[in-house]
Amino acid sequence: MLFDFDDTVFDFHKKNRTYKDIISLLKALKKINCYLICWTGQENIDFVKQYLYENEIPFDSVNENPPFYQSNSRKIYANAFLDDRAGLKQTYGELAKLLLTINMKNI
Numbered sequence: 436m437l438f439d440f441d442d443t444v445f446d447f448h449k450k451n452r453t454y455k456d457i458i459s460l461l462k463a464l465k466k467i468n469c470y471l472i473c474w475t476g477q478e479n480i481d482f483v484k485q486y487l488y489e490n491e492i493p494f495d496s497v498n499e500n501p502p503f504y505q506s507n508s509r510k511i512y513a514n515a516f517l518d519d520r521a522g523l524k525q526t527y528g529e530l531a532k533l534l535l536t537i538n539m540k541n542i
């Protein structure tokens with residue numbers, strides 16, 4: 436799945452936002468082996484990766500397709516998209532339900 440960087444996990448507009456719920460969701464998704472792609476318009480990818488590491492935000496790649504997805508397209512693969520400008524609330528809710536369902540089946 437794909438998650439946006441600016442204003443989804445990083446306080447781009449410096450409004451003292453923390454994004455704790457999104458980060459917790461990403462950690463839970465990583466625990467069930469979701470492949471997490473950070474999607475960003477930031478030019479400095481090293482800064483993005485450093486921020487993600489320092490804030491313990493799990494990710495598998497930044498602006499790159501997963502190795503199991505073979506394509507010559509420039510479009511990045513996504514089966515779910517967490518983005519502050521693209522239905523974040525709805526996607527968050529759907530993924531939280533997915534986690535609940537999986538966890539209930541593991542009881």
Ligand SMILES: [Mg+2]
Nearest residue numbers: 439441442519
């Ligand atoms: Mg954004």
